[in-house]
Amino acid sequence: VTAGLYLHVPFCSAVCPYCDFAVRVAGPDERQRLVDALIEEIRRAKSWSVPISTIYFGGGTPSLLTADQLATVLDVARTSLPIEPDAVLHMEVNPEDICALSGSTPIADNRQLSRIGIAGDGPLSRKEIADNAPISGSGPLDAWRDLGVKFLSLGVQSFDDRELKWLGRRHTGEMAKDAVARALASGIPTVSVDLIYGLPRQTQGQLDVSLDALASLAPQHASLYQLTIAPGTSFGRRFERGKLKPIDEDTEAALFAHVHERLSAQGLHAYEVSNFATGDAHRSLHNQKYWAHVPYLGVGPSAHSFDGQRRWWNIRDSRQYVTAVEAGDAVMDADEELTSEDLALERLMLGLRTIDGVDTARFKSDFDVDLKVVNKQVIADLVTRNYLDASQAQLKPTRPGMAVADWLAGQFELS
């Protein structure tokens, strides 16, 4: 078993109204302090002993860090932690960060930024936006490729300008297409396009605008997430005030099925509820660690870690996090010791999200529960209803089963 290393870069040029991650808008000085804090936290994590086979720069917008900053963090990680030489490096980037340096201009301006409601220091000035330009020289894609990035995830969200505007994004559909094309041409082996669907009143036809673009660009990987309206976000507040009506369940279900069918037809196969790849080689190896329920080490504000028994997580607010590191204080916010029942439930609910399913043999050896015996009737019933495939050693969700994976996980007895 090998682990994953997650590095959280909590900065964005603006905070999107749907986003409930720990993100904020910050200038170059604060970004450098964060980089120093990440390095310090990595140095403190010396006791981590599980070999690491994947590294993931997530956010936020890791493309807001310079190539030098990213390289420094990686160097320290490689010397301080048991990182395997061929560990796969993943990175999340925003389309406008590729375009900006390729001659296009980000559409972000003060008015738009303040409308979206930026957390932290308030709207950026034009100069600050210019200062955001992260990587200079031969272009960011080359720099990232040279850094060793093997999996590049582009936060496209939509190829439709109206949807992008509503989502508070700072790029257009054309910019996104340009960015994806450039990424595909860069030599980075896996390019992923991230999309959000299930927007209020979205029809299949509207969604097809993005799916058509996806089909013509033909990336090796795609992540399609249904819009989640989370409390505490701008959308969440609009929802509470009755100003935002989420899509109805039936349409959402129809869109889910449509996405899975269309992507499958164009050779992007679902290997998890929201993730698709042209082949096993292009799956997100890092994200699979979460669903496989293996250890991962999280570094940076709000990052979660798991060693197989215990889960702990860092201070969420990035300024508080940095202050704690600089003061030599602990950065852990809280932790949780998982009981055998907790772990069993997690294993089941995570496994049922993936096409690989729950490995009943591993389940039995870890938790001493033979799922197929204890839940004989439940499984028979779920198979009859075409939610589950139990023909092999694994319990695998069918496509309709994947659409109700949460419910599915609640049907099993675990003791």
Add this chain to the structure above:
Amino acid sequence: MRNVRNFCIIAHIDHGKSTLADRLIQHCGGIELRDFRDQVLDSMDIERERGITIKSNSITLDYVADDGESYTLNLIDTPGHVDFSHEVRRSLMACDGALIIVDASQGVEAQTVANLYIALEYDLELLSIINKIDLPAADVERVREEIDADLGLDPFDAIPISAKNGIGIDLVLEGIIKHLPAPVGDPTAPVTALVFDAQYDAYRGVVLSCRIRDGVLRTGDRVRFMHTGREYEVHELGLNRIEREPTKMLSAGDVGYIITGIKTVQDVSIGDTLTVVSNPAPEPLAGYQPAKPVVFSSIYPMSSDEYPDLIAAMEKLSLNDAALVYQKDASAALGFGFRCGFLGLLHLDVIQERLKREFELSLILSAPSVLYKVTLRNGERVDIDNPANWPEPNEIELVEEPYIRASILVPEEHMGSAITLCQSNRAASMETKFLAKGRMELISIMPLAEVLFEFYDRLKSTTRGYGSLDYEELDYRPSNIVKVDMMVHHERVDALAFLVHEDKARPRATHYAEQLAKNIPRHQFKIPVQGAIGSNIIARSTINAFRKDVTAKCYGGDISRKRKLLEKQKKGKDRMKLVGSVQIPQEAFVSVLRTDQQ
């Protein structure tokens, strides 16, 4: 006896009854200032919160008047709501006079007029008080005119005060001495004592509040309740001050308490007459009416493991609430509970609130029902208040339902909407009367059942809060009543069945079906929710099968949160009621049943 005054305070809600009572108590030194809790007479939290008084209470005060003589003042508190009209009447029977409060800014209100009529029925001498004269909107002269015109009382006797600020309290006390009569009664005659209240005391058992009409009652006397025939020995008697103050005797004209070792108030008939066994009075006092329940509902605990707590709570409540009647009940959907009878909707509400607050129980209540008289084809006559006992339609010859004479007092401009409201609630006949400037009374003969469903709230909202409702039961009249069953996925849900007039069956069943469909979560299959009379479906709604139930994103940070959510859902499933193959959450029952209670 010359120096005794027995009186009560009559007021529209919020006109300051409790505040004035507090000031009188304070002024007479009935309580130390540092011990003073606002609104001493209202002992229950619910009463304080709603500003209504539910149980009668009395307090004895000492007052030295301007004439230099010492007086004993017995202030008898009265409930202020239509459900408790029996208790109002009993309390008034214990008085010789009444203070009638009018708000200096709002003037004479409907309920004031209604209560005035009741007071006049009992020949009480009345003294009007104009309260809240310190308010900027106070118009004492206009209110004096209204007292003259609307109440027919001498406006020049009216005493302007501010109970809140303690202005004019001395004038009220002098007014009580001068204008209200001393009791009349014969201390040498056989004892007759009116029992107007009973409270349960954890240490002493039931404590009776009594007004002695004739004779002298002493500790050790053996007494008999003249209506029920039960006999007890007087262990202790005395005066209700802030604390009970034992005395050797209570004589004609006195108001006080009696302890006889009765274990529960269920054994006491409020309004009954006590006499002494060795020298009994020939006749009980007039005007006795036993309180009888008119509204029925089943109460179930949200979770069946709370049933033992519910049993204990009901036993405890009934110790102090003679009007509450209940018996065990069981529902296939909701498990064990109690079928209860109440004096009215407010009584039901109060009991529900007390169960919730004092006993911390979460409850589900079935739709309230009245008592129907059913004649069967075989000639048998049965009384039915519970849909579960409703006969098959083909066995029924005739159903009769209780009618009331509702008296609705409204400002003239709202009369139209009050009439419309009564019409839509099956009023058999209506009659309007002008009372005084701009005030009207609508007398509506209508089914009691109609008043149980949202009527009072609608009256309040269509009259901007000015409409008041009082009613008395009139008679039983033939009616077309049907039983509506609610079915979820073709299974009848017994707790949701209701009895209703045929004309109202469809709209109510539709409302039920829609609410249930909204509150029952989707299942893997399509669920029809239907309302039916016998096998005839009259309303239908559908819960679609769920097709999607999965979190979009699930990574490191979300895993703990998502697991906890899943655990919560699993626990929630245990609390759902299983009807056939459908899990019905408590909220679904509450969504339907609560609507009716409010």
